Amino acid sequence: MKLHGAVQALGAFGVCAAIAVCSQYITRSTAQTAKEGHPEAGNNASPIYGITIPAGYRDWSVISVGHLAGRLAGGNVRQLRAQLGNDIAIRAFREGKLPFPYGAIIAAVHWNEVSSDGNNKVLADGFPGAGLQSSVAGSAENVQFMVKDSKKYAATAGWGFADFKNGKPGDEALHKTCFPCHLPAKDRDLVFAHYAPTP
Amino acid sequence: MKLHGAVQALGAFGVCAAIAVCSQYITRSTAQTAKEGHPEAGNNASPIYGITIPAGYRDWSVISVGHLAGRLAGGNVRQLRAQLGNDIAIRAFREGKLPFPYGAIIAAVHWNEVSSDGNNKVLADGFPGAGLQSSVAGSAENVQFMVKDSKKYAATAGWGFADFKNGKPGDEALHKTCFPCHLPAKDRDLVFAHYAPTP
Numbered sequence: 318m319k320l321h322g323a324v325q326a327l328g329a330f331g332v333c334a335a336i337a338v339c340s341q342y343i344t345r346s347t348a349q350t351a352k353e354g355h356p357e358a359g360n361n362a363s364p365i366y367g368i369t370i371p372a373g374y375r376d377w378s379v380i381s382v383g384h385l386a387g388r389l390a391g392g393n394v395r396q397l398r399a400q401l402g403n404d405i406a407i408r409a410f411r412e413g414k415l416p417f418p419y420g421a422i423i424a425a426v427h428w429n430e431v432s433s434d435g436n437n438k439v440l441a442d443g444f445p446g447a448g449l450q451s452s453v454a455g456s457a458e459n460v461q462f463m464v465k466d467s468k469k470y471a472a473t474a475g476w477g478f479a480d481f482k483n484g485k486p487g488d489e490a491l492h493k494t495c496f497p498c499h500l501p502a503k504d505r506d507l508v509f510a511h512y513a514p515t516p
Numbered sequence: 517m518k519l520h521g522a523v524q525a526l527g528a529f530g531v532c533a534a535i536a537v538c539s540q541y542i543t544r545s546t547a548q549t550a551k552e553g554h555p556e557a558g559n560n561a562s563p564i565y566g567i568t569i570p571a572g573y574r575d576w577s578v579i580s581v582g583h584l585a586g587r588l589a590g591g592n593v594r595q596l597r598a599q600l601g602n603d604i605a606i607r608a609f610r611e612g613k614l615p616f617p618y619g620a621i622i623a624a625v626h627w628n629e630v631s632s633d634g635n636n637k638v639l640a641d642g643f644p645g646a647g648l649q650s651s652v653a654g655s656a657e658n659v660q661f662m663v664k665d666s667k668k669y670a671a672t673a674g675w676g677f678a679d680f681k682n683g684k685p686g687d688e689a690l691h692k693t694c695f696p697c698h699l700p701a702k703d704r705d706l707v708f709a710h711y712a713p714t715p
Contacts, residue, residue, distance in 0.1 A: 375714045376577040376606070382596045384583055384629065387639075387648030394648065397581045399598065407575070428712055430583065436708060439700050440586075443693075449586030449593065457715035481715060494642075501638050509635060513627055515574045516656035516680060 363479035364489035368464050370481055374424045377401035380410055381513040384430070395430040397454050400510040406465075410512040416475065417506050421465040425510075431455035458482070461495075463508070474499075476507055562678030563688035567663050569680055573623045576600035579609055580712040583629070594629040596653050599709040605664075609711040615674065616705050620664040624709075630654035657681070660694075662707070673698075675706055 362369045380400040387394050402410060406421040436451035459482040467475035478495035480487040499507040561568045579599040586593050601609060605620040635650035658681040666674035677694035679686040698706035 378575040379578055379598055379600065379625075381653045382581050382598050382627070383632075383635075383650060383652045384596060385648060385650050387643075387646045389643060389646045389648070394646075397583060397596075399578055399581050401578065426578075426715060428581070428715075433582070435700070436582075439697065439708075442700075443697060444586075444588060447586045447588045447593075449584060449588070451582060451584050453582045453710065454580045454712035457713040460715035483715075498638065498642060501634070509638075511652065513653035514656040516625060516627075516659035516682075 361484070361486065363477075363481075363486040363492055365492045366464070366470065366473075366477035366479060368462055368477050368479035370460070370479075370484065371403070371422055371424070371462065374401060374403075374422075374460075374462075375426075377403055377424060378407050379513070380407070380423065380510050383510075385427075386430075395452075396458060397428050397430045397452065399426045400424065401426060415506050416467075417465045417508065419465055419467065421463075423463045423508065423510065425461045427458040427460065428454035429456045429458050459487075474503070474507055560683070560685065562661075562676075562680075562685040562691055564691045565663070565669065565672075565676035565678055567661055567676050567678035569659070569678075569683065570602070570621055570623070570661065573600060573602075573621070573659075573661070574625075576602055576623060577606045578712070579606070579622065579709050582709075584626075594651075595657060596627050596629045596651065598625045599623065600625060614705050615666075616664045616707065618664060618666065622662045622707065622709065624660045626657040626659065627653035628655050628657050658686075662698075673702070673706055 378401060380402050383398040383400070385394060385396040385398060401424040403420070403422045405418055406423050408414070409417045409421055430452045431454075433451045433453045436453070437449070440447070440449040440451060459480060461481070462479045464470070464477040464479070465475055466477060470477045473496040476496070476499070478492060480491055480495070486492075496507075499509070502509050577600060579601045582597040582599070584593060584595040584597060600623040602619070602621045604617055605622050607613070608616045608620055629651045630653075632650045632652045635652070636648070639646070639648040639650060658679060660680070661678045663669070663676040663678070664674055665676060669676045672695040675695070675698070677691060679690055679694070685691075695706075698708070701708050
């Protein structure tokens with residue numbers, strides 16, 4: 318697996334991490350049905366599922382935030398992440414409603430983590446000796462979506478998946494990894510993210 | 517400074533970090549004016565500024581996310597953070613508008629970071645040997661607000677500040693630290709957070 322593909326799939330984690338198994342879960346039949354059912358499907362739509370970037374998703378409410386660190390294909394991976402939900406998804410999270418209802422969409426936004434020299438200077442002045450390190454969201458890595466439609470995506474437990482980098486969807490091989498990766502979360506309707514508490 | 521107070525002030529960072537100087541910036545006159553001007557001021561309002569928790573802030577849009585790590589008063593500090601904005605603030609960020617207009621409110625939400633065993637297991641299966649570590653938002657630490665009102669908060673460069681833990685505002689000593697801490701960001705109207713890019 319190339320670094321780019323691996324990192325992008327990783328970017329999916331929290332919504333989708335790549336596991337190169339079980340690609341048979343995504344049948345040709347599913348692919349055709351999803352494509353035919355999505356008038357917007359095309360170059361800007363995810364393979365298999367035919368999902369495009371939902372308008373205005375960047376303004377959706379926060380489900381939770383996360384951090385990912387490690388090494389992959391010889392390179393460091395350090396990401397800051399946020400999971401956002403449309404109104405239907407947020408309501409379901411708050412009410413603890415499972416499975417998620419029709420129309421729920423979860424966005425996983427992944428940024429490359431960068432140290433904030435400006436913040437660190439202020440922290441060093443305010444808390445000398447504490448060694449506090451602040452990092453913030455840097456460049457965008459990718460964004461991923463789970464779209465709930467139990468009929469359209471019946472073959473993948475009711476969820477369609479999509480992974481975009483620079484506004485363009487990843488390839489079919491990448492998208493074949495989404496569903497099997499989410500299977501360990503089957504008791505939570507394939508959703509990894511938990512709703513973060515409100516202070 | 518006690519651990520609790522220090523951590524809470526830290527929680528403020530990205531919006532407010534504690535620096536035990538310049539408390540004279542917050543004059544008695546400002547305090548009285550702010551209190552009188554806020555009918556909601558009371559036990560649930562921040563000292564000095566009289567700000568209560570804005571309804572529905574948890575659903576506001578994301579400005580950016582961040583991570584904070586270090587040691588403070590002998591304890592480890594590890595936080596995941598999100599800065600949220602009301603519509604006025606988000607618009608100003610997107611348009612690069614400075615200073616922020618009347619009514620802009622920025623919320624800094626701080627959670628204690630917890631490792632996700634569930635995520636890590638999926639990652640270990642999908643990326644063997646990568647040593648990937650996932651952490652997510654755990655318990656809520658605190659939430660802080662900056663409220664723009666150039667007249668009401670004229671003595672503090674147009675911003676009022678508030679810091680809440682478990683729904684209760686911190687004390688006056690804590691709130692005296694907000695404004696001087698933000699002064700290093702005076703070229704950006706005292707706002708540390710940058711708007712994270714949209715993938």
